[in-house]
Amino acid sequence: MQPNPTINYGNGIIAIDSGYIRPGLAAIHLMTEGRHAALIDTATNTAVPRVMAALAEHGLAPTQVDFIILTHIHLDHAGGAGTLMRLLPNARLLVHPLGARHMAEPSKLVAGSIAVYGAERFQQIYGEIPAIDPQRIVAVEHEQRFDLNGRKLTLLHTPGHARHHICIRDERTGHFFTGDTFGLSYRELDRDGRQFICPTTSPVHFDPEALHRSIDLLLSYRPEAMYLTHYGQITDVPRLAADLKRMLAAIVTGARPLRNAGEQCYAQLKQMLENLLLAEARHENWGLQGNALLEFLALDIDLNAQGLDHWLNTSS
Numbered sequence: 001m002q003p004n005p006t007i008n009y010g011n012g013i014i015a016i017d018s019g020y021i022r023p024g025l026a027a028i029h030l031m032t033e034g035r036h037a038a039l040i041d042t043a044t045n046t047a048v049p050r051v052m053a054a055l056a057e058h059g060l061a062p063t064q065v066d067f068i069i070l071t072h073i074h075l076d077h078a079g080g081a082g083t084l085m086r087l088l089p090n091a092r093l094l095v096h097p098l099g100a101r102h103m104a105e106p107s108k109l110v111a112g113s114i115a116v117y118g119a120e121r122f123q124q125i126y127g128e129i130p131a132i133d134p135q136r137i138v139a140v141e142h143e144q145r146f147d148l149n150g151r152k153l154t155l156l157h158t159p160g161h162a163r164h165h166i167c168i169r170d171e172r173t174g175h176f177f178t179g180d181t182f183g184l185s186y187r188e189l190d191r192d193g194r195q196f197i198c199p200t201t202s203p204v205h206f207d208p209e210a211l212h213r214s215i216d217l218l219l220s221y222r223p224e225a226m227y228l229t230h231y232g233q234i235t236d237v238p239r240l241a242a243d244l245k246r247m248l249a250a251i252v253t254g255a256r257p258l259r260n261a262g263e264q265c266y267a268q269l270k271q272m273l274e275n276l277l278l279a280e281a282r283h284e285n286w287g288l289q290g291n292a293l294l295e296f297l298a299l300d301i302d303l304n305a306q307g308l309d310h311w312l313n314t315s316s
Contacts, residue, residue, distance in 0.1 A: 104131055
């Protein structure tokens, strides 16, 4: 099942399929409140026409976007921010203080991403990353609130996936926009409407203890739904949270003995992740199994293994 280009969840919340890598991999969320709007994450420059088309579809002019909110500055979430800020003249960029300087001067961000993807692949996926005027950037504090035409949004610092990660609580619904903090839940893995979830440990700031605390913080609000960048709305939050935390613990337990594996560390981490995911898929009856599952999750497995490798080599 291929996800729709846009999904309207009601309450003024719409998921836009960014088209990043493949359909259904990375969502940009549009929130509308009357004649005002906010975008949560931007994906990459190739998604910009989709965003502008979605605004027009919902009767919104570029001048009516008040905020672009970045859950974090990994470029599958933030790569299109500079281009969109040029097209949306009244928007302010809301971002964690540790990410703000990199959006104003993205050279280090670009260099870090090239280290992960390689220069040629980086250019194919992301292209140019324009700097953003610092006067239009707001470095948000933990629990800082913003007003979208009377609709209150609370931004929480949620480290663990990245030190500069935030999650956004929509106070009207009580729902959260979670970026990567609440893991990955792809619709292709659903079975008979039942959703599944797994953590993301991609480079370079993975911190399992901080991530557990951030997940618990989100759960303390008792949300009925989460909106994940990868991908879209999930419900049955208590069950999925328990699965997410269980899998996170299993990944950490499986990774720690490989700390001294040397040059074989990445390969062994990748094998560990593959075995864990195959077992989880069998036990929970995911919509994809076996080699089809490993092929579908190949990019995530690669990035997660890289992130775990870095964590093992930098943590005490």
